[in-house]
Amino acid sequence: MTTRRALAGDLQTVVTLTESAYAPYTALLGAPPIPVTEDYTPRIERGEVWLLESGEETAGLLVLERHPDHTMIFNVAVAPGFQGKGFGIALLNFADEQTRQWRLPEVRLYTNARMERNIALYKAYGFRETGRRPNPYRTGWTVVDMAKPVNDIAPA
Secondary structure, three states: OEEEEEHHHHHHHHHHHHHHHHHHHHHHHHOOHHHHOOOOHHHOOOOOEEEEEEEEEEEEEEEEEOOOOOOOEEEEEOOHHOOOHHHHHHHHHHHHHHHHOOOEEEEEEEEEOHHHHHHHHHHHHOOHHHEEEOOOOOOEEEEEEEEEEEOOOOOO
């Protein structure tokens, strides 16, 4: 496994992988989750998108926003053929390590309240729920905010 920053030529890979990874949630929610509708061109230009590769294939991706007091995970997605094999944990580990390199104390993320499997995964990894709020872009959707200090060691 290797992780590298996405380049402009990786845009279609980022879009396709995000759509396929979120397909079950698009069906569940009746509309695509916010990461599926995102324009990734400016995020790639800013160096926020990271690709996790296994051999010649892109196994997953991570979008990290650097803020003054934390790192925000905007998107963590694993290609369907790589799910359940530790690639999501590898991406979360990478987010922790990048946060440490930036000398920031905390990683944050948010997810849809109906994405219960993801919430359980994040909690098992050490994230704690910090609040719930209405989604400002999707009427009727609820956002779950979560955070994890990077000094915490993730459970095995």
